[in-house]
Amino acid sequence: MIAVPFRFSTRSLRSQLLVYSAGLLLVIGLLALMVVKRFAFETAQSTFDRPLANSALQLLEEVRLEGGELAIDMPFSAFSGLADAPRDKVFYLIATKQQAYVTGYQELLANDTVRQKIQTYTMQLETSPEYFDLKFRGEYLRVALVGRVIYTRNGPQQVLVLVGQTAEARTEWEHQLSDVALKLITAVILCTIIVIVLLIYQVLKPVKLLNQKMMKRSNIDLTPIDLDVPEEVSHLVKSINIFMGQLDETLSNLKNFTSEAAHQLKTPLAGMRVQVELLHSRETTAETERALARVLEACDVLERTIEQLLNQATIKHRYRSIEPQTIHINALVENVCRSLAIQALARDIELSLQQDAQFTIVGDAFGVEQMLLNLIENAIKYSPGGKSVEVEVVRRGSKASIVIRDFGPGIADKDKSLVFERFHRLPGGEQSGTGLGMSIAADVAEHCRALLLLKDTVPNGLTVEIQFPYKTWQEAE
Incomplete structure (x- = not known):
C-alpha cells in the first residue's frame, strides 16, 4: 500500500494538477451524464412509442363502413402490446377529420391540442404515426395519431385513430437507465481521480527527491x-x-x-x-x-x-x-572617443573616428563601454606625441568590427597572448599601467561572443580589432 501524503496549497503543483484533473473529469462527467440522460429519454420514447403506434394502427385497420356509418370491432390484441406497462392507463379515440365522434373517449375531442392535431394531420399513402404529449384528466399522456381514407357513398372520409398512454412506466424506465449511468460515471470518475493522485505522486516523486537532496x-x-x-x-x-x-x-x-x-x-x-x-x-x-x-x-x-x-x-x-540590452555601438563609440579627446590632446595625439557601418549588439552597455575605454586609452597612452590613434566602425562581409589602430611601439608576437592575463605588464615599458585593462576587455568581448584580435600596424604600432561574428549583431536603423 502506497501512502500518499497530501496537503492542499494553491502554490503546490500537486494540488494544481489534482484540481485541474478533477475539474476536467467533473466537466466530462456532467457532459456524459447529459448525453446519457438524453439517450435514456430517447430510448424510453422509442421503446414505448412503438407498441403505442402498433395499437393505433391495429385499431385503424379494423375501422370499416357498415350501413353507411363508420364502425369498428375492437380487437383484443390491439392493446396487448401495451401490457408491459400494467400501471399505465390507456385512452383512445376514433373520429373523422371533421371531428365527428366514432368511438372511444369522447372527452378527448374537447381537448384543444387533440383538435389541433386532428385538424393538421396530413394523410399519406403509407400511414405514418405522429406523436405528441398531452395532459388529460390531470395526467400526462404520450399519444400516437394515425389516419387513413375510407371511401363512402358520400365520397372519401378521413378517419383518425388516437391512442394515448400515461408515461409512468416510460419515466420509471428512463430514471432507471439514468441512475445506472450516473452510478457508473461516478465510479469511473472516483477511480480515475484515485489513479491520477497516484500518478501525480509518482511523477512528482523525483522532484521531491531532488528537493530533499538539495536541502541536505x-x-x-x-x-x-x-x-x-x-x-x-x-x-x-x-x-x-x-x-x-x-x-x-x-x-x-x-x-x-x-x-x-x-x-x-x-x-x-x-x-x-x-x-x-x-x-x-x-x-x-x-x-x-x-x-x-x-x-x-x-x-x-x-x-x-x-x-x-x-x-x-x-x-x-x-x-x-542584469539582463542584456540592445546597444547602439556607433553612439557608444562616439561617447567614448569624446570623453578621451582631451586626454589625447594633452599628449599631442590626434584621435580620429571613422564609421562605415551602423550596427547594434545585445550585451551590457557598461561593460562594452569599459572595454572601449581601456583599449582606446591604451592606444593613446602608448602612442608617441605627434602620432594619431584611429578608431573605425566597419563591416567586413558577415562580420561587424570596431578597429583601434595606434602607431606606437606595438607588442611583440610572443607577448600578444600574455597581455590578456590579469596584472601582466609588458617589460621595459615607459608607461606604467595596472595590467587589468586588456584582461577586462577580453572578458567583455567573450561575454558579447566577440573576438578580440591583436595585429601589427604597418609600419609599426598595434591594431586591436573587436570582431562580432554573424548573428551576434544587427544593422541599426
Whole structure:
C-alpha cells in the first residue's frame, strides 16, 4: 500500500494538477451524464412509442363502413402490446377529420391540442404515426395519431385513430437507465481521480527527491547532483548542475582575484611609504622633488588599480544580475572617443573616428563601454606625441568590427597572448599601467561572443580589432 501524503496549497503543483484533473473529469462527467440522460429519454420514447403506434394502427385497420356509418370491432390484441406497462392507463379515440365522434373517449375531442392535431394531420399513402404529449384528466399522456381514407357513398372520409398512454412506466424506465449511468460515471470518475493522485505522486516523486537532496547539502557544496531521474526531470538536474558549476567558478575566480588584487595594492603603497620616509631623511630640494614625483606616480598607479578592480567587479556582478540590452555601438563609440579627446590632446595625439557601418549588439552597455575605454586609452597612452590613434566602425562581409589602430611601439608576437592575463605588464615599458585593462576587455568581448584580435600596424604600432561574428549583431536603423 502506497501512502500518499497530501496537503492542499494553491502554490503546490500537486494540488494544481489534482484540481485541474478533477475539474476536467467533473466537466466530462456532467457532459456524459447529459448525453446519457438524453439517450435514456430517447430510448424510453422509442421503446414505448412503438407498441403505442402498433395499437393505433391495429385499431385503424379494423375501422370499416357498415350501413353507411363508420364502425369498428375492437380487437383484443390491439392493446396487448401495451401490457408491459400494467400501471399505465390507456385512452383512445376514433373520429373523422371533421371531428365527428366514432368511438372511444369522447372527452378527448374537447381537448384543444387533440383538435389541433386532428385538424393538421396530413394523410399519406403509407400511414405514418405522429406523436405528441398531452395532459388529460390531470395526467400526462404520450399519444400516437394515425389516419387513413375510407371511401363512402358520400365520397372519401378521413378517419383518425388516437391512442394515448400515461408515461409512468416510460419515466420509471428512463430514471432507471439514468441512475445506472450516473452510478457508473461516478465510479469511473472516483477511480480515475484515485489513479491520477497516484500518478501525480509518482511523477512528482523525483522532484521531491531532488528537493530533499538539495536541502541536505551544505551551502558550500557545489558538486554536481548525481540522481537517477526521468528524462523530463534530468533537464532540470542538468541546469542546476550547470548553474552550480558556474557559481563555483565565479566564487573561485573571486577568491583568486581578491588575493591577487590585495598583493598588487600593497606594492604601490609600500613604494609610497618608502619615498615619504626618504623625503623626511633628505634635506636637498632636488631629492625631495624626485621623491614627491615617485610618490605621485605610485598614487596614480594605486588609484588606477583600484578603479580597474572596481570596474571589473562591477562588470562581473552585472553579468549575473542584469539582463542584456540592445546597444547602439556607433553612439557608444562616439561617447567614448569624446570623453578621451582631451586626454589625447594633452599628449599631442590626434584621435580620429571613422564609421562605415551602423550596427547594434545585445550585451551590457557598461561593460562594452569599459572595454572601449581601456583599449582606446591604451592606444593613446602608448602612442608617441605627434602620432594619431584611429578608431573605425566597419563591416567586413558577415562580420561587424570596431578597429583601434595606434602607431606606437606595438607588442611583440610572443607577448600578444600574455597581455590578456590579469596584472601582466609588458617589460621595459615607459608607461606604467595596472595590467587589468586588456584582461577586462577580453572578458567583455567573450561575454558579447566577440573576438578580440591583436595585429601589427604597418609600419609599426598595434591594431586591436573587436570582431562580432554573424548573428551576434544587427544593422541599426
